[in-house]
Amino acid sequence: xxxxxxxxxxxxxxxxxxxxxxxxxxxxxxxxxxxxxxxxxxxxxxxxxxxxxxxxxxxxxxxxxxxxxxxxxxxxxxxxxxxxxxxxxxxxxxxxxxxxxxxxxxxxxxxxxxxxxxxxxxxxxxxxxxxxxxxxxxxxxxxxxxxxxx
Numbered sequence: 001x002x003x004x005x006x007x008x009x010x011x012x013x014x015x016x017x018x019x020x021x022x023x024x025x026x027x028x029x030x031x032x033x034x035x036x037x038x039x040x041x042x043x044x045x046x047x048x049x050x051x052x053x054x055x056x057x058x059x060x061x062x063x064x065x066x067x068x069x070x071x072x073x074x075x076x077x078x079x080x081x082x083x084x085x086x087x088x089x090x091x092x093x094x095x096x097x098x099x100x101x102x103x104x105x106x107x108x109x110x111x112x113x114x115x116x117x118x119x120x121x122x123x124x125x126x127x128x129x130x131x132x133x134x135x136x137x138x139x140x141x142x143x144x145x146x147x148x149x150x
Contacts, residue, residue: 001112001140002029004046005127006082006091009150012127013046014113014135016142023142027051030146037063038092038100039085044148047081047094048111050074057081060098072096080110086150113138 004013013029029046031054036043038061047057052074056066061083071079081094091108092100107127109117113134120130128145135143 001077001138002048002110003113003117003131003134003138003141004029004048004080004082004110005107005117005121005130006046006084007107007121007127009089010127010147011044011046011082011084011150012131012145012147013111014131014141015144015146016140017051018140023139026142026144028146029054030148031058032086032148033058033061036061036083036085038083039088039090041085041087043083043085044150045081045083046110047079048114049077049079049081049096053079053081057094068098071098082108082110084150089150111141113141 015026017024017027032044079096083092093103107121116134117130120133131145132143135141
C-alpha cells in the first residue's frame with residue numbers, strides 16, 4: 001500500500017515498495033498520461049495497490065485494452081486511484097472495478113496511510129507534510145516523496 005495526497009494542484013505520493021510484508025525498495029508512484037481516453041486531455045494519476053495495478057491503470061487511461069478481471073484479482077487489498085485532468089483540474093477517484101467517480105473535495109488522501117494524512121491535512125499540512133506524517137506511523141509509507149504540480 002502507500003499514501004497519496006492531492007490538494008491545490010499538487011499530487012504527491014511516497015515511493016515505498018513492500019514485498020511479502022517487508023520494505024523492498026523505491027518506485028515512482030506519480031505518473032502523467034498524454035491525451036487520456038478518459039478526459040481527452042493530459043492527466044496525472046497515482047494510486048494505492050500493487051505495482052501491476054499501476055501499469056495496468058496507465059494502460060487503461062491510455063485506452064489500451066486490459067483484463068479487468070485480472071485487475072480486480074491482483075491483490076486482496078484492492079486498488080484506489082486518483083486521476084486529475086491537467087486542463088480542467090477535474091478529479092476522478094477509481095477503485096478496483098475501474099468505475100470513475102467525480103468527486104469535489106478540499107483535498108484527497110488515499111492508501112494505507114490515508115487516514116493519517118487526512119488528519120494532518122485537516123491541521124493545515126501540505127501534501128508533502130501529510131505524507132511525512134503518515135510515514136511516521138504507517139509501515140507501508142516512507143518519506144521519499146514524489147510530487148507533480150499542475
